[in-house]
Amino acid sequence: MIFPIVLAGATEADIASSADMVPMHFEDAAGIQSRYQTVLSTVAAPEFHTPTVLSSDSFAAVARTQLEAAGLSGRLLLEPGATKTAAGVIAALHSLRASADSLVLILPADQDFDDPNQLQDxxxxxxQAAQQGDIVMLGVQTDRACRSHGYIECAQRLTAETATPVSTFLDQRSPAFDGWREQPAAKLWNTGIYLARLDTLLAAYKKHAARILMPGKTAVARGHQVDDILTLDPENYRRARGSSFENAVLRHLDGLSVVELDAGWDELDAWQVEPEVVSDAVWEAWLSGSVSGEAGWCKTLPHRRRAPAERPATTMRESSDAATLASWYSDQLRDGASPAAASQSTTETWGHSETLDMGAQHIVKHLTVLPGQSLPLSVATLGTHWRVVEGSAMIASQERVQMVWRDQSLTSGGEIQQIDNIGIRPLHLIEVAPARSIRMAERRVLSGVA
Structure with a gap:
């Protein structure tokens, strides 16, 4: 999962006028969400962990009230006084309960998204670039200068599939910044949104901003925790230099990549995301809808569900519901149980395939895709259902690319072209394929038709 850090701090001027005004990202109106709420809604999808919100203690009540008004959850990390983004980011990183290779998303609360898919795409x-150790910046093409976060020059032409290496990054303090502003080609501006591994960010601070790292870390360790609100220790936090993240860290780095944020993209979402916890009745009804193909070419299942009642494997063989089969076998594997004796096990160039069950309607397999490898898709993928047991999968269709994470599922409607493991750990999948389609495909191969 991705751990979001939302920067919703305040300037000295904001704090001075806090009795009458709030920072721009907190401004709302009747029936209209603030930008802060819009950003939080954007990272409320199942692929994101509960966000950490960095804000000023002067606006703690506003941040909490708007969070609850939107029906969202989040952890508040409160700065004593005006925001210092470099110090605030390192404090937020140290407050995360995440493994070193976890992905972290840093984004400002004043970012405006017309559609949540703009960010997810x-x-x-x-x-992939972030998993490999780059800090990935999100840039936008515009005719005006977005001076607050700097300018990005790419080392090569932008592509729509992967991140592009950055040859030059100029923050607003750079002497050459105004020169770039006047050039017609200077249209890719930094949005202040970054994706990187946790250990990559910590290493960058250790090398280039050590004097900010230690005060921020100590401010977290000695901070005051009440429920899900952590107030940073004022004495230690004031020792951290008041630099921006871009000036203190980014401008010194070589391992930067950029992805264009398409702010004009407003296509309807093809991935249906449901609430995290649902009742058994709603779950079963929803599963029936997903199998019948009502949601288009694929459908993301709820990230977490109530624990199902135990079922013996003999009854599972009789089930005609591919999603239920995949969920049950996934739970068995994760719990360390052996769902069935493998009738066939093969080692492939991309990983390992193990057949768990061969029923009249479905063939169930446990697939292990090695890091950097792709799962080959045959002519029999129509109607095939996959569920991620461990790891993360990148799914490429004819129209878009989307990540699928642990406990999420998808059903092929014929548009899925490739399933890749772009992580650093093996990707474990449960595959439930219609037996009739596979047998027909085998006959075509034997007869030389396919």
Whole structure:
């Protein structure tokens, strides 16, 4: 999962006028969400962990009230006084309960998204570069200068599939910044949104901003925690230099990549995301809808569900519901149980395939895709259902690329072209394929038709 850090701090001027005004990202109106709420809604999808919100203690009540009003959850990390983004980011990183290779998304609360898919599509392009150790920046093409976060020059032409290496990054303090502003080609501006591994960010701070790293870390360790609100220790936090993240860290780095954020993209979402916890009745009804193909070419299942009642394997063989089969076998594998004796096990160039069950309607397999490898898709993929047991998969269709994470599922409607493991760990999948389609495909191969 991706751990979002939302930067919703305040300037000295904001704090001075806090009795009458709030920072721009908190401004709302009747029936209209603030940009802060819009950003939080954008990262409320199942692929994101609960966000950490960095804000000023002067606006803690506003941040909490708007969070609850939108029906969202989040952890508040409160700065004592005006925001210092470099110090605030390192404090937020140290407050995360995440493994070193976890992906972290840093984004400002004043970012305006017309559609949540704008962000998710851009992140899908940048995940692989981030997993490999780059800090991926999200840039936007515009005719005006977005001075607050700097300018990005690409080392090569932008592509729509992957991140592009950055040859030059100029933050607003750079002497050459105004020169770039006047050039017609200077149209890719930094949005202040970054995707990177946790250990990559910590290493960058250690090398280039050590004097900010230690005060930020200590401010977290000695901070005051009440429920899901952590107030940073004022004495230690004031020792951190008041630099921006771009000036303190980014401008010193070589391993930068960029993905274009398409702010004009407003296509309807093809991935249906449901609430995290649902009742058994709603779950079963929803599964029936997903199998019948009502949601288009594929459908993301709820990230978490209530624990199902135990069922013996003999009854599972009789089930005609591919999603239920995949969920049950996934739970068995994760719990360390052996769902069935493998009738066939093969080692492939891309990983390992193990047949768990061969029924009259479905053939169930446990697939292990090695890091950097792709699962080959045959002519029999129509109607095939996959569920991620461990790891993350990048799914390429005819129209878009999307990430699928642990406990999420998808059903092929014929448009899926490729399933890649772009992570650093093996990808474990449960595949439930219609037995009739596979047998027909085998006959075509034997007869020389396919």
């Amino acid at each position: 851009a992140l899908a392009q940048g995940v």
